[in-house]
Amino acid sequence: MASTERLQEQAIERFWETVPPLWSTIRAHLRAQATDQFDISVEQFHVLRYVRRGTDTISELATAKNISRPAISQAVDVLVNKGLVKRVQSKQDRRYVELTLTDAGDHLLDEVFKETREWMRERMGALNAAELEVVIHAMEAMKKMLK
Amino acid sequence: MASTERLQEQAIERFWETVPPLWSTIRAHLRAQATDQFDISVEQFHVLRYVRRGTDTISELATAKNISRPAISQAVDVLVNKGLVKRVQSKQDRRYVELTLTDAGDHLLDEVFKETREWMRERMGALNAAELEVVIHAMEAMKKMLK
DNA sequence: TAAAATAGTTTCAATACTTAACTATTAATT
């Protein structure tokens, strides 16, 4: 199926033109937000994000973020010291430490997200309804690439 | 225009569900590639990428990558020591140092890209022709977000 | 011509990462 192959090539090309710079822009915005207003790094912000979504043990976080367990353990240390995360030993299996956001951590995340959504909304103002639909469907389709 | 707003919300939601994990997966693949086969970091790989595309001075790189000039200067040091990049003082303005890839750097980039494209092609195998079209159009539309 | 601005580098301290070694706990083997 030659035409599918050509479409693949095109999709890859466009992906590389668009996603890395866009993601980099978003990261820069997040960094400014997280650093200036809350004095945490983008990586720390991502850890909070993962914890809230239920990736709440050291090993899961390490896998999700593709870094070593000690690295995550230490990153969590910082967040605990900042009062944003709590460690609680699991009752089912006491080897595990379950991580939860404190109220402060929860609130911080809300604030950053609120601001970031506002910022993205501005960016998406450049897209009309039809384009937004296309983006929504594309995101849906691209999930298949994650598997 | 209430429906456009709802579409925006949806698009943002899907974007956050899809792009960060996908990009993270791609980065992990790049890391494995670049580290295992060529002993360079993902960041160094990106520097090579920028240099080839014409972002070829320290200041431009610093701006493009959102890090400080000393950091880039040192990162370039590493690449020069590895024989992947050359520094050449500009003739027009001798304050500038123009960066170019050596043959080895050029070849490395080709290899990594080739392999990464192959890998992405496999991932995109999960998408049919119609979905690929949607992705292509979405990428096109999202470029507007870069302004 | 003197002062200001720009490009890049060096130095130094802080941060974040990895590997290796360790403790505590649970699962598997005999």
Next chain:
DNA sequence: AATTAATAGTTAAGTATTGAAACTATTTTA
């Protein structure tokens, strides 16, 4: 049931990456 192996997490030590401050070289501006 007791011993061994595996798993979750932490600590420690060494390396790499980063940014701020101070510096040199060069060009622009006043």
